[in-house]
Amino acid sequence: AIRAVTDPSIYVRPKIFDEFTLADRVAIVSGGNRGLGLEMAMALCEAGARAVYCLDLPKQxxxxxxxxxxxxxxxxxxxxxxxxxxxxxxxxxxxxxxEEIGNKEKRVDICVAAAGILMNHIDCLEYPEDEFRKVMDVNTNGVLFTAQAAGRQMRRFGIPGSIVLVASMSGTLTNRGHSWVSYNTSKSACLQMARSMACELGKEGIRVNSLSPGHIFTALTRQYLDKHPTLLDKWSNLNPMGRIGRPDELRGVITWLASDASTFCTGSDILVDGGHHAW
Ligand code: NDP
Structure with a gap:
């Protein structure tokens, strides 16, 4: 174990910018059709990934x-x-x-599990079973299945890959006065999922972290902002930066998490919320 951190033949100090390159890497991004998933998929391409596969619902x-x-x-x-x-x-x-992607590319290095849904707010004591199951199914089960699928290919090809589970600040915080019991519960599960998978897969060099964005302007949040004209001000006032975030503000953090610049980061939750939690 001591050799792994001291032997220069194992540890060759690269140039700092080279640590961020994703040259020749293959990535999968669920929910990569639009919003944060698509923005992060593009960032991976721009950082040099050979192929980024966006997994999403069938579309015309x-x-x-x-x-x-x-x-x-x-x-x-x-x-x-x-x-x-x-x-x-x-x-x-x-x-x-x-697995088909693995057969074709002979590797899978990066997984970003970003597919997620947010249903209308419903009183927690009245929450219907089917609605609750639907949110858990996409936001928790779907995240596990995506991480498993990628992790299986990383193990198959012996790749020390990086898996990022997209959770939310709602996994740790409630949204003052507007708490979604299904969404918050589903995202909270992703934090513990990342820690548990990180512990099981660490010896194989496979890293698993969760990424928790705060309020970001996408189709998912727009559906509520359009319905409630005062909501944008409310969310902005809950943030020390006085605004909500843009999707491109996740590009740097996903490139870092996917790359060799973060090789000792696993089992962590990375909060990117403009300081909302600190307010
Ligand atoms: P969007 O609704 O814009 O994008 C989500 C994508 O996931 C859509 O393309 C959607 O497809 C897809 N999707 C939904 N269900 C499934 C499924 N069963 N299988 C495959 N794909 C599916 O959301 P965002 O980009 O805003 O959010 C991305 C992730 O980030 C989500 O997990 C969300 O919870 C999380 N997040 C977002 C925040 C925000 O403020 N925007 C804050 C914190 C976390 P379709 O287009 O057909 O609906």
Whole structure:
């Protein structure tokens, strides 16, 4: 064990920017059709990933994803953004889809489990079973199935990969006066899932962390902001920075978590909320 940290033949100090490169790496991003998933998928491509597979529900074309795809193609750096129709709540489908990616690419290095849903707020004592199960199914079970699918390929090819479970600040905090019991519970489970998987997979060099964004402007949050005109001010006032975040403000942190710049970071929750938790 001491050799692993002292032997110069094992530890060669790279140039700092080289630690962030994702050259030749293969990634899967669930929920990569739009919003935070798509933004993070593009960041991985820009950091040099050879191929980034966006797993998302079947769609008849999606302008946002297509524009991102064309942007990556125009970069002309050998990166590919691919779309795979896949419902993350179907374990067999996710495992098979990611195994096919492994067969083709002969590696899977990075997994970002970002598919998630937020249902309308319902009184916690009246929460209907089917609604609760639906949220848990996508946000917790789907995250596990995606992480498993990627981890299985990392183990198969002996790759010390990085798995990032997209949770939320709602996994630790409630949203003053507007607490979603299903969403908060499902995201809280992701934090403990990351810790547990990190402990089991650490010896294989596979890292598992959770990433917890605060309020970020995407289609998911827009559905509530459009319905409640005062909500944007309320969320902004709950934040020391006086605003909510932009999707591109996760690009740096996902590149760091996916890359060799974070090789000793596992089992952690990385909170990116503009200081909301500190307020
Ligand atoms: P979006 O709704 O914009 O994107 C979520 C994506 O996940 C959509 O493309 C959606 O597909 C897809 N998806 C939903 N269900 C499934 C499924 N069963 N299988 C595969 N894909 C699915 O949300 P955001 O980009 O805002 O959020 C991304 C993640 O970040 C979520 O996990 C969310 O909980 C989390 N998060 C977001 C925050 C925010 O403020 N935006 C804050 C904290 C966490 P479709 O288009 O068909 O619905």
């Amino acid at each position: 074309g999606c302008a946002e994803w297509q524009a991102a795809h064309d942007f990556v193609a125009r970069m002309d750096r050998g990166s590919r953004l691919e779309y795979v129709s896949c419902d993350v709540t179907n374990q067999n489908r996710v495992w098979t889809a990611v």
